[in-house]
Amino acid sequence: xxxxxxxxxxxxxxxxxxxxxxxxxxxxxxxxxxxxxxxxxxxxxxxxxxxxxxxxxxxxxxxxxxxxxxxxxxxxxxxxxxxxxxxxxxxxxxxxxxxxxxxxxxxxxxxxxxxxxxxxxxxxxxxxxxxxxxxxxxxxxxxxxxxxxxxxxxxxxxxxxxxxxxxxxxxxxxxxxxxxxxxxxxxxxxxxxxxxxxxxxxxxxxxxxxxxxxxxxxxxxxxxxxxxxxxxxxxxxxxxxxxxxxxxxxxxxxxxxxxxxxxxxxxxxxxxxxxxxxxxxxxxxxxxxxxxxxxxxxxxxxxxxxxxxxxxxxxxxxxxxxxxxxxxxxxxxxxxxxxxxxxxxxxxxxxxxxxxxxxxxxxxxxxxxxxxxxxxxxxxxxxxxxxxxxxxxxxxxxxxxxxxxxxxxxxxxxxxxxxxxxxxxxxxxxxxxxxxxxxxxxxxxxxxxxxxxxxxxxxxxxxx
Numbered sequence: 001x002x003x004x005x006x007x008x009x010x011x012x013x014x015x016x017x018x019x020x021x022x023x024x025x026x027x028x029x030x031x032x033x034x035x036x037x038x039x040x041x042x043x044x045x046x047x048x049x050x051x052x053x054x055x056x057x058x059x060x061x062x063x064x065x066x067x068x069x070x071x072x073x074x075x076x077x078x079x080x081x082x083x084x085x086x087x088x089x090x091x092x093x094x095x096x097x098x099x100x101x102x103x104x105x106x107x108x109x110x111x112x113x114x115x116x117x118x119x120x121x122x123x124x125x126x127x128x129x130x131x132x133x134x135x136x137x138x139x140x141x142x143x144x145x146x147x148x149x150x151x152x153x154x155x156x157x158x159x160x161x162x163x164x165x166x167x168x169x170x171x172x173x174x175x176x177x178x179x180x181x182x183x184x185x186x187x188x189x190x191x192x193x194x195x196x197x198x199x200x201x202x203x204x205x206x207x208x209x210x211x212x213x214x215x216x217x218x219x220x221x222x223x224x225x226x227x228x229x230x231x232x233x234x235x236x237x238x239x240x241x242x243x244x245x246x247x248x249x250x251x252x253x254x255x256x257x258x259x260x261x262x263x264x265x266x267x268x269x270x271x272x273x274x275x276x277x278x279x280x281x282x283x284x285x286x287x288x289x290x291x292x293x294x295x296x297x298x299x300x301x302x303x304x305x306x307x308x309x310x311x312x313x314x315x316x317x318x319x320x321x322x323x324x325x326x327x328x329x330x331x332x333x334x335x336x337x338x339x340x341x342x343x344x345x346x347x348x349x350x351x352x353x354x355x356x357x358x359x360x361x362x363x364x365x366x367x368x369x370x371x372x373x374x375x376x377x378x379x380x381x382x383x384x385x386x387x388x389x390x391x392x393x394x395x396x397x398x399x400x401x402x403x404x405x406x407x408x409x410x411x412x413x414x415x416x417x418x419x420x421x422x423x424x425x426x427x428x429x430x431x432x433x434x435x436x437x438x439x440x441x442x443x444x445x446x447x448x449x450x451x452x453x454x455x456x457x458x459x460x461x462x463x464x
Contacts, residue, residue, distance in 0.1 A: 092131075144385075165221075
């Protein structure tokens with residue numbers, strides 16, 4: 001067994017016991033070839049320097065279980081002294097002077113960064129095919145997308161290039177790569193992770209989260225990221241214990257709501273997604289939980305309000321002056337739509353979206369968790385969803401691929417994609433569980449229970 005075969009927590013434990021050093025871990029991962037389009041920019045030398053500083057200072061009191069374990073930073077997060085492109089050719093030479101809060105938090109936790117993981121332009125599409133880097137692909141079939149927008153992070157973790165990685169999720173951007181890459185993808189509650197210092201999303205849709213190979217690894221990185229900052233406009237109440245410890249709890253007998261009808265698009269759901277959902281339902285029942293069918297809790301007319309907010313968010317990410325022609329057709333199209341929305345209309349759309357969220361939360365309040373598929377089909381071929389000649393068609397293709405994920409961004413609920421099914425051809429298919437706001441501990445307890453109970457063949461493809 002090689003170092004990258006260990007879970008992130010196992011690697012952290014090996015560092016704690018002195019069996020491997022942070023520098024040895026950095027060197028091991030730096031030597032692995034990126035054949036999946038995981039990184040836009042590598043920072044191996046900076047990671048080596050960070051690892052040496054960790055070794056020189058020694059393990060501090062109160063160090064977390066991931067101290068000394070390397071990771072990467074999504075290319076949407078400004079990182080001081082490191083090229084940060086935001087997935088856009090318009091920023092292909094941009095080097096920030098300062099890091100954002102997520103980057104500083106990861107550095108302070110003693111996790112050296114091996115580089116900037118790939119993102120599509122401004123994190124908008126659900127595929128990762130930026131002009132500044134090769135497409136991010138799933139290692140299970142490198143002709144197929146790793147998803148997006150945290151596609152580079154997902155590809156890196158699935159291919160053993162990183163043990164665990166942060167992502168961000170405004171409409172499914174953590175859970176989509178998790179499903180495409182056979183990973184655990186955790187989007188936390190709105191406000192669980194601070195958006196400091198920029199607070200660039202006035203809609204509350206987006207949040208950082210985690211991608212990992214196991215539920216416990218995903219929880220451990222959330223322990224690193226979570227926390228309120230002075231000035232946060234909203235925040236989640238602190239957990240009663242660490243999220244890792246929550247994975248060891250018995251969740252008790254839960255009421256599980258389930259639905260399979262798409263939320264945001266009229267699309268035929270692939271048989272593999274339905275099978276994964278049905279198998280997960282039976283597994284939950286076998287664990288003693290009550291599974292009940294419910295109507296889709298968000299009306300179809302909420303989609304227009306989400307799209308209004310999404311287009312305005314895109315318009316809030318302009319190119320530097322004189323570089324507008326370097327933006328992708330999809331970005332220009334969405335940005336133009338966003339600039340056509342007046343301030344009052346934007347405010348009204350946010351209000352309607354929050355009322356839709358409140359109605360959905362009320363409808364789901366009797367249930368502890370909600371079960372849906374993650375995606376409508378297995379990973380798409382590279383280029384299959386993208387349509388530069390017709391950005392409206394591109395956007396429609398994305399909605400058809402991801403007809404459930406954005407619902408939980410609207411409600412602010414925590415949600416996790418779990419790799420519980422594989423097609424006969426060895427492609428991963430995720431299922432998604434969501435919990436009430438601020439109930440990550442319950443969600444993780446259930447996810448860990450499901451992960452433990454799932455048959456081995458359901459968690460890895462044939463021949464793994």
